[in-house]
Amino acid sequence: MKGRILLIVLLVSIFEAGLVGAGGKQEKPAEKKEPVKISFWIPGSDKASEDYFFEAAKEFSSRTPSIQVEVTILPPAAPDINTKLNAAKLSNTYPDVFSSFIVFIGARGIRGEFADLSPFIENWADKDDFYPSSFELGKYKGKIYGISYFPAPEILVYRKDFFREAGLDPEKPPRNWEELEAYALKLVKRDANGNVIRAGLDVPAINPEVFIKPFLWQNGAAVLDEEKELPTLDDPKALEAFQYVKRLIDAKISIPYDYQKKSDIPFIKGNAAMSFIMASTITSTLKSNPSLREIIGFAPPIERRKKVPFTGHRLFTIGATSKYKNEAWEFIQFMLSKEQMLKRSRLLDMPIVRKSLEQEYYKDGDAEFKKVVVEYSKLGKSAEVTTVTAISNKYLSDAYQAVYSGKSSPEQALKDAQEGILKDIKK
Amino acid sequence: MRNTHPIAYVLILPFYVFLFFFILVPIGMNIFLSFTNYDLIQWEYVGWKNYRYLFQDSHFHLSLRNTSIYAFFTVGFSMVLGLGAALLLKGNPPGIKVFRVSFYIPYIASMVAVSMIWLWIYDPLDGIANKILNLFGVPSKQWLYDSRYALSCIIVMSVWKVLGYNMIVFLTGLQAIPTYLYEAATIDGATSFQKFLKITLPMLQPITFFLFVTGVINSFKVFEQVAILTAGGPSNATTTVVHQIYNRAFNEFSMGYAASMSITLLLLIAIITLVNYRYGNQGADLEIG
Numbered sequence: 001m002k003g004r005i006l007l008i009v010l011l012v013s014i015f016e017a018g019l020v021g022a023g024g025k026q027e028k029p030a031e032k033k034e035p036v037k038i039s040f041w042i043p044g045s046d047k048a049s050e051d052y053f054f055e056a057a058k059e060f061s062s063r064t065p066s067i068q069v070e071v072t073i074l075p076p077a078a079p080d081i082n083t084k085l086n087a088a089k090l091s092n093t094y095p096d097v098f099s100s101f102i103v104f105i106g107a108r109g110i111r112g113e114f115a116d117l118s119p120f121i122e123n124w125a126d127k128d129d130f131y132p133s134s135f136e137l138g139k140y141k142g143k144i145y146g147i148s149y150f151p152a153p154e155i156l157v158y159r160k161d162f163f164r165e166a167g168l169d170p171e172k173p174p175r176n177w178e179e180l181e182a183y184a185l186k187l188v189k190r191d192a193n194g195n196v197i198r199a200g201l202d203v204p205a206i207n208p209e210v211f212i213k214p215f216l217w218q219n220g221a222a223v224l225d226e227e228k229e230l231p232t233l234d235d236p237k238a239l240e241a242f243q244y245v246k247r248l249i250d251a252k253i254s255i256p257y258d259y260q261k262k263s264d265i266p267f268i269k270g271n272a273a274m275s276f277i278m279a280s281t282i283t284s285t286l287k288s289n290p291s292l293r294e295i296i297g298f299a300p301p302i303e304r305r306k307k308v309p310f311t312g313h314r315l316f317t318i319g320a321t322s323k324y325k326n327e328a329w330e331f332i333q334f335m336l337s338k339e340q341m342l343k344r345s346r347l348l349d350m351p352i353v354r355k356s357l358e359q360e361y362y363k364d365g366d367a368e369f370k371k372v373v374v375e376y377s378k379l380g381k382s383a384e385v386t387t388v389t390a391i392s393n394k395y396l397s398d399a400y401q402a403v404y405s406g407k408s409s410p411e412q413a414l415k416d417a418q419e420g421i422l423k424d425i426k427k
Numbered sequence: 428m429r430n431t432h433p434i435a436y437v438l439i440l441p442f443y444v445f446l447f448f449f450i451l452v453p454i455g456m457n458i459f460l461s462f463t464n465y466d467l468i469q470w471e472y473v474g475w476k477n478y479r480y481l482f483q484d485s486h487f488h489l490s491l492r493n494t495s496i497y498a499f500f501t502v503g504f505s506m507v508l509g510l511g512a513a514l515l516l517k518g519n520p521p522g523i524k525v526f527r528v529s530f531y532i533p534y535i536a537s538m539v540a541v542s543m544i545w546l547w548i549y550d551p552l553d554g555i556a557n558k559i560l561n562l563f564g565v566p567s568k569q570w571l572y573d574s575r576y577a578l579s580c581i582i583v584m585s586v587w588k589v590l591g592y593n594m595i596v597f598l599t600g601l602q603a604i605p606t607y608l609y610e611a612a613t614i615d616g617a618t619s620f621q622k623f624l625k626i627t628l629p630m631l632q633p634i635t636f637f638l639f640v641t642g643v644i645n646s647f648k649v650f651e652q653v654a655i656l657t658a659g660g661p662s663n664a665t666t667t668v669v670h671q672i673y674n675r676a677f678n679e680f681s682m683g684y685a686a687s688m689s690i691t692l693l694l695l696i697a698i699i700t701l702v703n704y705r706y707g708n709q710g711a712d713l714e715i716g
Contacts (some may be wrong), residue, residue, distance in 0.1 A: 072696075079654075079677070079678060082677050082678060083677055086467070086677055089467060090467075103542050107678075107680070108505065111466070111467075111468055111680070114467050193561070193566045193567070194566070195566060195567045198647065205569070205572035205657055205660070205661055206658075206660040206661055207658055207659065253654040254553055255551055255552050255575075256572030257572075258658065260658070264546075266552070271552055301640075389676050390679045391679055394678075394679075396672070397660075398662070398663065401574075401660050401661045402662050402665075404661065404662070405573070405574045405661050405662045405664075407574065407662055420485070423483070427476075427480050427681070427684065
């Protein structure tokens with residue numbers, strides 16, 4: 001009997017131990033949390049840049065195994081990105097982290113597509129190390145919708161060999177409107193029929209907003225009153241800027257091109273002596289053809305009443321509908337870390353936006369180019385962060401193209417644009 | 428009264444389900460949106476406001492004008508040239524298939540790829556179009572960057588692309604015409620031109636009607652080549668109705684207003700098609716004995 005009782009006790013104990021053991025085993029997977037997967041969308045540019053972002057995401061995921069980052073490279077042009085974002089919005093697949101152009105902050109961010117980052121930034125120890133503009137650019141009515149990590153200025157570049165050929169000093173690039181016009185006239189090259197075979201200055205025919213805006217700003221004018229979200233193209237200073245650009249057009253110093261199609265820019269093809277080109281396009285051009293570095297010069301920002309070049313920006317944003325905002329913020333912090341910023345500056349010549357990195361930034365690489373990029377970035381102005389920027393850009397482009405094709409005088413073109421924007425806003 | 432077997436309804440059900448969910452429902456939603464100011468975030472009922480603004484919108488008026496010009500010339504040229512090519516390639520001499528395939532290839536090529544090729548052809552500096560002009564001493568043109576030529580450039584490209592399709596359809600029609608009609612006409616002493624006018628053209632009426640209607644509908648929907656070649660410029664010389672719908676909807680987020688443009692376009696195409704059906708001769712009364 002005793003033996004039987006002992007056997008039963010033993011069996012029960014073994015059974016219980018088994019249960020406990022099995023219970024323990026069952027709890028283990030519950031402890032091991034599945035990693036959170038966040039999506040990161042970035043507009044495409046060159047291969048080196050795309051490779052870097054894939055590598056950075058991989059590095060972040062290996063350091064933070066609880067967060068996996070899935071990188072998607074978008075088309076490079078804004079209209080195509082808009083299409084992707086619209087589809088994502090309507091299908092509820094908006095990215096957790098999106099590297100936004102500044103124009104999207106006004107067009108999409110402030111319309112509720114991007115999350116307000118202010119609560120994250122407030123508690124961020126590193127925030128004081130950033131240039132104030134990094135936060136100001138993505139700000140609208142007190143909320144911060146994006147943090148700039150990549151200023152992308154449009155730099156006036158010129159060909160030193162063509163300068164020599166035209167009898168100009170290659171170390172003295174144009175500094176103001178008068179010099180820009182005079183140099184362009186000297187540098188233009190035509191064939192026997194009068195066709196321009198080498199532009200003195202690249203003047204676009206289509207998609208000209210980024211080209212024309214700096215001339216308005218340099219003359220103290222603006223397209224929009226950003227506070228009131230109303231057009232200001234009836235300003236005489238805007239007319240003066242348009243009249244100047246019309247002089248450049250009428251002088252027939254350029255080969256027509258579409259400003260948005262970076263590969264078609266005559267300067268990139270070796271068919272222009274001067275051009276306003278985005279810093280990253282210059283970098284990729286020089287990387288693919290290093291011998292050009294000796295003959296390409298960088299002019300300082302052009303001055304009229306003010307020195308105001310166009311400086312685009314890329315900003316890190318978080319999708320308003322993201323379920324993983326904390327994880328997204330963790331990834332953004334990693335991408336904005338000193339280590340990653342320096343890596344980008346070394347690998348991709350991206351300018352830095354942290355004060356503490358200034359010394360390090362100039363240590364490697366092309367110091368002359370870097371100094372120019374920083375100067376342009378500091379003085380530069382970006383697309384207006386308003387809800388009516390897309391509409392005003394359309395009418396500004398119409399006005400420019402009407403002047404370009406000779407259909408309207410600058411006065412009439414600006415009058416039509418001013419009225420058109422007002423009418424369209426009230427629609 | 429005819430008895431229809433219930434299985435027939437089951438067999439056509441998938442089509443009607445597709446039609447309902449993917450065509451009728453979106454059209455219904457579009458009609459609804461056209462009376463709102465929907466901007467992808469919120470909407471409010473605005474009555475006929477969007478439709479009233481269509482009468483004041485100079486971009487829309489320009490786009491209607493450009494689209495009509497585009498449709499008129501693209502459909503006209505592609506049909507005339509398609510018929511010409513079909514007549515030239517209707518025989519069966521050796522190697523004829525190579526020519527037929529060559530004409531047809533542009534039609535099956537992607538519009539994006541084709542547009543990129545034509546961008547190069549029209550390049551003001553290095554493009555082959557200017558090189559040919561220069562050979563004859565004609566100065567270079569700015570093609571896509573000149574508002575006088577830009578729309579014509581797009582029409583030329585579109586005609587080139589669709590020509591092969593029209594040619595193949597006409598060729599099928601030509602091959603279906605009974606040869607005894609031509610033999611009888613020959614015996615009666617008809618000239619080639621008379622045979623073409625009195626036999627070929629009337630016998631091709633159903634095909635001509637089909638190509639005309641589908642051509643007009645496709646032309647009114649033109650978008651890709653405009654977006655790639657000119658972005659609607661220069662000076663809106665090439666903007667079309669669908670290009671305007673795209674800009675309003677996806678760049679300015681005026682979804683409600685874009686919906687009103689879409690409905691207007693739908694009505695326009697429907698009216699043109701109905702008028703064609705009502706007054707166009709489809710050749711249904713042709714008897715070939």
